[in-house]
Amino acid sequence: MDAPTTMSADDGTSGGGPGGGNGWFTARAGLPGPLAGEAARPPGPDVREPAAAGGREGAASPDARLVRRTLDEIAPVADKVTSYFYALLFTRHPELRCLFPVAMDTQRDRLLRALLTAAEHLDEPEVLTDYLGRLGRGHRKYGTRAAYYPAVGEALIGALIRYARRTWDDATEAAWVRTYTTISQIMIDAAADDERRAPAWWHAEVVGHERRTPDVAVVTVRPDQPYPFLAGQYTTLETPWWPRIWRHYSFASAPRPDGLLTFHVKAVPAGWVSNALVHRARPGDTLRLGPPAGSMTVDHTTDSGLLCLGGGTGIAPIKALVEDVAEHGERRPVEVFYGARTDHDLYDIDTLLRLRRSHPWLEVRAVVDGRTQLPDAVREYGPWNEYDAYLSGPLGMIRSGVDALRGVGVPSDRIRHDSLEELVAAAG
Ligand SMILES: NC(=O)C1=CN([C@@H]2O[C@H](COP(=O)(O)OP(=O)(O)OC[C@H]3O[C@@H](n4cnc5c(N)ncnc54)[C@H](O)[C@@H]3O)[C@@H](O)[C@H]2O)C=CC1
Known part of the structure; x- marks a missing residue:
């Protein structure tokens, strides 16, 4: 969603789906629900800057136009849509509540952002696949399963029906069902494919903790199994003190022969994870790491x-x-x-x-x-x-x-x- 610059967006969001409880997505659908408390930072899929609005609308497919119309209508009440979506999801499926952090603050706007992303790129299969593939893989660490997607989709559609009353009709609902089905299937497939190759998360023991300033610590960890990544990438990290709350940190070193990973962490006001990492973490503590993400990497095929x-x-x-x-x-x-x-x-x-x-x-x-x-x-x-x-x-x-x-x-x-x-x- 941002420029032609490189970006990442592993945000655990997703949005989407149709729902309505008509059983649409029973087969596949499901927006990945932002099943987790991940504050975003760095980035996931490389998302490109959207084209100028006028141009995009002109070339948009009928589904993309309908989806965008819904998004435009709900934009001013995004907060209410998000609250209602979670209320529906947890009321109908209380068993899914434990996948989310106890406090939902950082989670709240993630769904809408994912929706916007999906809508923006509905007509760009390559970008959509890249973005959603990353989301699907990134959601594995939350314990997301394919079977959860229909529930998320139904809650999403329920929320859209309630807050997009002016523009909602059968055609719009059908467009959302198709959109959500596509989105969720890409995520499900990407997660299944990733499962054959990589763990959903890594445990990592803190082996070094150095305070460089009163607020900044350099934290070194040893993953419990090999952790492949590229210099310039980042990961998500969960501490034992704030379960299911994940934060992004970049790797502060290129891959090392001893397999250790280093992060620079600054404790920010009200930052639960960052304060725990700076002021509480000590050698011997165990963290969890998500998969590596991000494309701010060096192109070694050139000598620029x-x-x-x-x-x-x-x-x-x-x-x-x-x-x-x-x-x-x-x-x-x-x-x-x-x-x-x-x-x-x-x-x-x-x-x-x-x-x-x-x-x-x-x-x-x-x-x-x-x-x-x-x-x-x-x-x-x-x-x-x-x-x-x-x-x-x-x-x-x-x-x-x-x-x-x-x-x-x-x-x-x-x-x-x-x-x-x-x-x-x-x-x-
Ligand atoms: N810890 C990590 O692995 C990574 C952290 N980050 C992000 O880097 C940031 C670091 O925060 P702090 O250390 O508190 O940095 P800071 O707020 O002290 O700023 C560092 C420097 O950036 C420049 N700067 C800040 N705001 C600017 C502005 N509006 N316009 C122009 N220049 C500006 C200034 O030179 C400033 O001294 C956080 O937002 C963090 O999310 C990004 C990548 C990796």
């Missing part, structure tokens, strides 16, 4: 330079990318801009400077908030037209960073970052 902007703990995947380039023995230029609010917040600068000493192709520049902010700094250097750009950090930094990069001539298809949608929900 890498322009990397890392803000705060967003430096974690940037460091992994630098290690990845180093391990591939490439001598392509890598320019890292590391932004922080104060000198003290540059908690990983020593590591980056150490890497710079070993690798002549690497340049590292610290940008502490003051006269300029991180995105402005790239304008003072360059030219960047031969570089692939990678951004990681707070949402505002990504947004202004993308603007700054486009402004200095970096094409959109060479700018990569995790999904903005996920970043919005990342905290916690």
Whole structure:
């Protein structure tokens, strides 16, 4: 849903379905219900920026138009639709309640976002398959089963019928049934396929916990079985203290021979998981990890330079990318801009400077908030037209960073970052 930039969207959402209790989806349907408390951050499927609204509507299929009409009607009451959807789901199927976190706060808007995603891409099978496939695989860790999808679909349709009264008719209902059936089947198939290859989750023991600032910890874990991933990706993580609440964290290192994984965690106000990881987790504790996701990875088929902007703990995947380039023995230029609010917040600068000493192709520049902010700094250097750009950090930094990069001539298809949608929900 966002630009041609790279995004991920493993959000556990989904939306969808028809329902109505007519047995439509009995065979397959089901929007994946956001069966879990995952705050989004980084990203899942690479979602592309939607085309301009006018153009999209013009070329839309009849189903896509009907689905979009419903979405437009419910948009102003999204909160009510979401509440009603869960009320229906849990009333009719109390056995599904245990799949969700006790507190549903972070879960609440995920369904609507998934609906929008599905609607936006209904006519783009490739994007839809990629996005929903990722959702389907990502839902395995919640204990989602194919048999749950009809219940989710029925609740969804029930909620739509109630809140899209003005535009709801037989044709609309039929369009939603088809849409939901498609969506759920893609997710079910992707999950079944993934089951043959990978566990639904990994247990991981904390083996290192280092406080770098009062709020930031570097946490190292040992998964109970091999955990394949690529530098630049992220995972979801659940602590024993907040069951079924999952948060996204990027891998802070490229894959290591000893199989250990490292994360940079900043405790944010009211962030249950982040506070537990920074202030409570100790070596010996066991966490759970979901599958790796995200496509902010290095293309090793080219020798373009890498322009990397890392803000705060967003430096974690940037460091992994630098290690990845180093391990591939490439001598392509890598320019890292590391932004922080104060000198003290540059908690990983020593590591980056150490890497710079070993690798002549690497340049590292610290940008502490003051006269300029991180995105402005790239304008003072360059030219960047031969570089692939990678951004990681707070949402505002990504947004202004993308603007700054486009402004200095970096094409959109060479700018990569995790999904903005996920970043919005990342905290916690
Ligand atoms: N821990 C991880 O693995 C990862 C974390 N992230 C995200 O990175 C963020 C890190 O948060 P903090 O460390 O608190 O960062 P922060 O809020 O201290 O910001 C870091 C730097 O980013 C720049 N920045 C911030 N807001 C900006 C804006 N509106 N416009 C331009 N520049 C801006 C500034 O230079 C600032 O000093 C979180 O949102 C987190 O979700 C992203 C990827 C990986």
